[in-house]
Amino acid sequence: MKMTGAQIVMECLAREGVEYIFGYPGGANLPLYDRLKDYPQIQHILVRHEQAAAHAADAYARVTGKPGVVWTTSGPGATNLVTGIANAWMDSVPIVCITGAVVSWLIGRDGFQEADITGITIPITKHNALVLDVNELAPAIQEAFYIATTGRPGPVLIDIPRDIQQQEADFVWRDTIDLRGYKPVTEGHPLQIKRAAELIAEAQRPVILAGHGVVISRAREELIEFAEKTNIPVIATLLGLGGFPGTHPLFMGMPGMHGMYWNNMAISEADLLIGVGMRFDDRVTGRLKDFAPKAKIIHVDIDPAEIGKNVKVAVPIVGDVKRVLQALNREVEPKRHDDWLRWLAEMRAGHPSIEVREEERLTPQYVIKRIYDHNGPNAYYVTGVGQHQMWAAQRFWVDRPYGFITSGGLGTMGFEIPAALGVQFAAPKETVWAICGDGGFQMTMQELTTCVEYELPVKFAIINNGYLGMVRQWQQLFYNRNYSGVRLFQPDFVKLAEAFGARGLRVTDRSQVDAAIQDALSHPGPVVIDFEVEEEENVFPMMPPGASLQETIEEPAGEPARPKEKVR
């Protein structure tokens, strides 16, 4: 059947089961917009900035397990996606970006709104392609979905000149895709599985480090079986939160720079680390030469390039986490580690470093804790990047995969608002909280309009300390309190919310916190709560930059409460 390029794109999206396109129109993708009406099963979500389209698609993809779809026009439409694509790349999230390009005869001539987006995104996409022949369009889009979602997931970008969208070709749909140079391995090597089981049988002080791979491969049940059978405590990385139930007695929380003190000590004492779907990021390991000095390492990851990248591995297992854990569960013998778990319990009891103090002040930790108390381990929590993210990650021991959604690898401030929007589309009936920084909020707050327009009842909690808090904390601790460029002049967030058509609430006192959270939950639309918290609270525990896990410091006793001085 003859179809235009634009019809081919729409037909492919429909066949891939796409429900939502997060997009923004412009001259170079008008033929696509012209054909939207033919496919009522696909809803287009008009964001207010292309970066938000990518973040929304990213969060939508995480929660649904289906690829998120973004389309924008050429030039600035495409370049505005770059941060969002890089975010999905660093966090291994499958998104498919379809950018319109200038007409093919203008390519390379600095045409109006031309940008070499395939060139620009080479280092931050799993694959990308500029389609210059309409006959190649359907294969390119099918391959994009295939590549984005298989193996280690990631973003794929397809750039289509406007004239290609208008030309006609026979629509050909392939039932299978075979790429010579792309054959991801999913089954772990049996010999390595056997060797891993041997190390597990010998280990006295083992820990599991569960990463994003557990969540991506939907291996929650397999990990529970593995941890319970072998009686090994589970530490989850920032993106691994939710991969293992937070309420499980073997769950220990997060490790690393702002991780639980006991976890950093446990990793340093352990004789076996089982890294599952994680990549030994510098925020997890600290100074590499002192990382886990007593441990042998088993590393399970679908990406061969992750193995041996940062740490020396005794047993490498390349494969899909779910499949590998299934194989391991068949291989390992039941075990007990009572002494080791007792050691950990004592360490936890002796270092209650994330407990929120009983006091008068409105601290950010208290606000975050109360939000969690009210919503429990089964709501969706989205965060931005900075102090609020770490306070939340320390305390939100969620039970479900992607109950906690955050920008881990790239650390993208402003991720929270568009991501929460994407989550609410993915889970329309669920409660979605966005824990926002006052800095990040101002980076993407235009998306409040989108939330209001599409009636998305996201609850935005701004942890407003009047500073770019994490940077301020570093300046305080490592730059002699020389606060430079971190004081934030603020808009009136309540009026701002109201101007966008959302509900705005302000909380300045501890006694108002619960009522505001209840109010937000009972309001049917989007709500912004401006929590004006203590300004100079720091995130502890903290492993100083360049230090080792053993050097993790806890909150100094009696940190002075400083008087508030208002900027506004």
Next chain:
Amino acid sequence: MSKHTIVALVEDRPGVLNRVASKWRQRGFNIESLAVGHSEIPGLSRMTFTVDGATHDIEQVTKHLYKVIEVVKITDLTHEDMVARELALIKVSATPGTRSSIIEIVDIFRAKIVDVSPDSVVEATGTEDKVEAIINLLQPYGIRELVRTGTVAMTRGGGPSAPIEGEPHKRYRPAGEGKPKVGSLL
């Protein structure tokens, strides 16, 4: 600093060279020479890289090269029994007085004179060292222009250097276990 000879079998599509080069650049390797051409398999090309300046493990980079969808196979020939050749065209100033001694040098190196004019063009083929040597010897006569292809390389003996089949888990060796081998690089 160590030098490596890496052969990549890649799909012959636009942008592949850019993607592969980007992976080297990102990890701090300097591409000293690069030669690309069609392979014996239709639709696939072979690239021979000689690279230098390792801040990263070469094995890490080759794993990242595999991430390029169009890359079918990577082989590290550095520690292999290989044939490596490059070709140089050297334009040398020749006077009636020097012409015969230039011809002598050309003969010794089994090179060829492919154009005779006031300047002679010499075509030299061989290992990088040999090409280096003839350039050094011709230098005193005045080299007017020099082009070099960069090394192309393959293993000695039967079978292609880069078998297409490759299961990543078989390619992988635990860190620190022996030198890379042909066909079992990762």
